Amino acid sequence: MGRLLLPVLVLAFLSGGPAQAADGPPGGPPGASSCTGCHAPMKVTDSVIPRIAGRKAADIVTFMREYRSGAWPSSVMGRIAKGFSDPEIDAIAAWFAVQPE
Amino acid sequence: MATRRTFLKLAGLKLAGAAGLAAPSLASAQGAGRVVVVGGGFGGATAARTLKQLDAKLNVTLVEPNPIYTACPFSNSVLANLREMSQQQFRYDGIKAAGVTVAETSVTAIDASARTATLADGTQLSWDRLVLSPGIDFDWGAIPGYDEAAAQKMPHAWKAGAQTVLLRQQLQDMRDGGLVVMSSPPNPYRCPPGPYERASLIAYWLSIWKPKSKLLLLDSKDAFSKQRLFQDGWAQLYPGTIEWVPLSKGGKVTSVDPATLTLTTEFGSHKADVANVIPPQKAGAIAAKAGVADRTGWCPVEPVAFESTLQRGIHVLGDAAIMGAMPKSAFAANAQAKVCAAAIVELLAGRAPPQPLLINTCYSLLAADYGISIAGVYRPDKGLLADVPGAGGVSPLGAVGGLRGQEALYASSWFRTITAETFG
Ligand SMILES: Cc1cc2nc3c(=O)[nH]c(=O)nc-3n(C[C@H](O)[C@H](O)[C@H](O)COP(=O)(O)OP(=O)(O)OC[C@H]3O[C@@H](n4cnc5c(N)ncnc54)[C@H](O)[C@@H]3O)c2cc1C
Numbered sequence: 001m002g003r004l005l006l007p008v009l010v011l012a013f014l015s016g017g018p019a020q021a022a023d024g025p026p027g028g029p030p031g032a033s034s035c036t037g038c039h040a041p042m043k044v045t046d047s048v049i050p051r052i053a054g055r056k057a058a059d060i061v062t063f064m065r066e067y068r069s070g071a072w073p074s075s076v077m078g079r080i081a082k083g084f085s086d087p088e089i090d091a092i093a094a095w096f097a098v099q100p101e
Numbered sequence: 102m103a104t105r106r107t108f109l110k111l112a113g114l115k116l117a118g119a120a121g122l123a124a125p126s127l128a129s130a131q132g133a134g135r136v137v138v139v140g141g142g143f144g145g146a147t148a149a150r151t152l153k154q155l156d157a158k159l160n161v162t163l164v165e166p167n168p169i170y171t172a173c174p175f176s177n178s179v180l181a182n183l184r185e186m187s188q189q190q191f192r193y194d195g196i197k198a199a200g201v202t203v204a205e206t207s208v209t210a211i212d213a214s215a216r217t218a219t220l221a222d223g224t225q226l227s228w229d230r231l232v233l234s235p236g237i238d239f240d241w242g243a244i245p246g247y248d249e250a251a252a253q254k255m256p257h258a259w260k261a262g263a264q265t266v267l268l269r270q271q272l273q274d275m276r277d278g279g280l281v282v283m284s285s286p287p288n289p290y291r292c293p294p295g296p297y298e299r300a301s302l303i304a305y306w307l308s309i310w311k312p313k314s315k316l317l318l319l320d321s322k323d324a325f326s327k328q329r330l331f332q333d334g335w336a337q338l339y340p341g342t343i344e345w346v347p348l349s350k351g352g353k354v355t356s357v358d359p360a361t362l363t364l365t366t367e368f369g370s371h372k373a374d375v376a377n378v379i380p381p382q383k384a385g386a387i388a389a390k391a392g393v394a395d396r397t398g399w400c401p402v403e404p405v406a407f408e409s410t411l412q413r414g415i416h417v418l419g420d421a422a423i424m425g426a427m428p429k430s431a432f433a434a435n436a437q438a439k440v441c442a443a444a445i446v447e448l449l450a451g452r453a454p455p456q457p458l459l460i461n462t463c464y465s466l467l468a469a470d471y472g473i474s475i476a477g478v479y480r481p482d483k484g485l486l487a488d489v490p491g492a493g494g495v496s497p498l499g500a501v502g503g504l505r506g507q508e509a510l511y512a513s514s515w516f517r518t519i520t521a522e523t524f525g
Contacts, residue, residue, distance in 0.1 A: 025443060025447070025454075025455050026155045026156070026443045026446045026447065027151065027155055027439055027440070027442065027443030027446075028443075030455060030456060030457050030458040030480075031457075031458035031459070031460070031478075033151075033436065033439035033440060033443065034436040034439070034458070034459050034460035034461075035460070036439070036522060037432050037435055037436055037460070037462070037515070037518065037519050037522065038462070038511075038514075038515055038518055038519075039518075040518045040519075040521055040522045041522075042521060042522070044514075044517050044518045044521045045517070046513075046514070046517055047514035047517050047518050048510050048511065048514045049511060049514045049515065049518065075474070075496070075504060075507055075508050075511060076462060076474055076476055076508075076511065079476045079492065079493050079494050080460055080462070080476055080478060080492070080493075081492075082478070082489075082491050082492040082493070083458070083460070083477075083478025083489040083491075083492030083493065084458070084478070084492075088458065
């Protein structure tokens, strides 16, 4: 592994490619890209679904857990949140938190 | 330059086995990143755009014959005069602005071993990965008497556009007291709750403009998506207007006569004033030509990158693919496309794509302000996308407190969001 380190750094520098590799898998952690079907990264006029890009990760985590347990009422989020484990929620929340608000 | 290329190649060989951090850039540096996307619907347009977003150096070509895409979701609202057709239409300017090359033509042949796609004018495109999202074609001939000419008399309106406008016109021209007959296909087909949303919204429109009219829904199935919710809604909103005839009670249409607008079942004949025949379906024709459709007419894929299990290098998305528990919907096609695009970036870099998690949600309207939904969460299991146990399900029965109205608002918000994400 030590022998590979140098080429890796050089390559990253040479190509100037997208940074997503360093931040995790391209397109975000598992599940995140399905959330954006309703919570788009861009601003959508006339949508009453709340925006979550750029929100604090801890807030997203709290919402997801409360939707999952039913502590917080919802129309659809409870049914969706039940499909996600704590680590999956944490990863998705961290990803949304660094998306531009 | 030669030295640098050699160096990159060598480094690439070493990196292939070790989860190298910068490998995606490597693929672009080598120029080995040509992706051809066939079909500019919810699956294809999303895939093309996402590929460019994830790796700007990829060479992405989207092939789609229509300059304007007409979306099916919410086209039932067009029938009920709740929306204009123009609100269903989207151009490819946003996709072009994202750096995708858009070829306004059809793909006529695909050679998986030579890795080429042939366009209508004979041009050949080479690809490292091909994404196929051609939607559906109809199984003409499955219902004797129902062919493309018959569809001008008895519209399917299951590909939105001229057919939607034709069916709307026929409804508007119908006398009050007329009979609308719909025929719903066997599984699997595009948009499982779609025929029942359509029956609801036609009944909604009839209740306002032609209140003496009735709707007969002939079904090739004994059960359907969100059935209790639909039937409760029909009883509450349109008592006596919609009669649903399941398979076991003679719902399966065995032939039609377009000249007399007659639909025949095993139990008898029904003469319609307006007939909407939604025929059995299969993957868009190019799928069979590419050798990725199996005997069912649909395309088997593995559940991580949606690569065909019949031809290497070809990924199939959306309605055309067999996605296990995931239904054929615009939401699903868009979600699969994003997973597939990210997986292709990994594959081109010589890495294994991660195990995905996907969501599907289908909203249906029973009236302008009455919405219901079905949701699911899916992950790969035994070679297919399977339901994550305990997740998903339908809106609660007997809901109070404005939930149906709220879901109708969320439905239109979803459509705005997904079309913004797909077409820009
Ligand atoms: C009445 C109705 C209501 C619906 N409502 C909903 C809803 O509320 N929510 C929901 O999620 N889904 C809904 N759907 C389903 C949704 O429309 C489809 O699931 C979705 O369009 C599938 O996307 P796709 O990319 O697989 O195919 P499509 O969107 O059909 O796109 C396929 C594209 O490929 C192109 N193409 C085909 N062959 C070729 C070729 N050889 N070369 C180049 N291009 C080609 C076609 O021109 C087309 O543009 C509804 C469908 C109907 C009919």
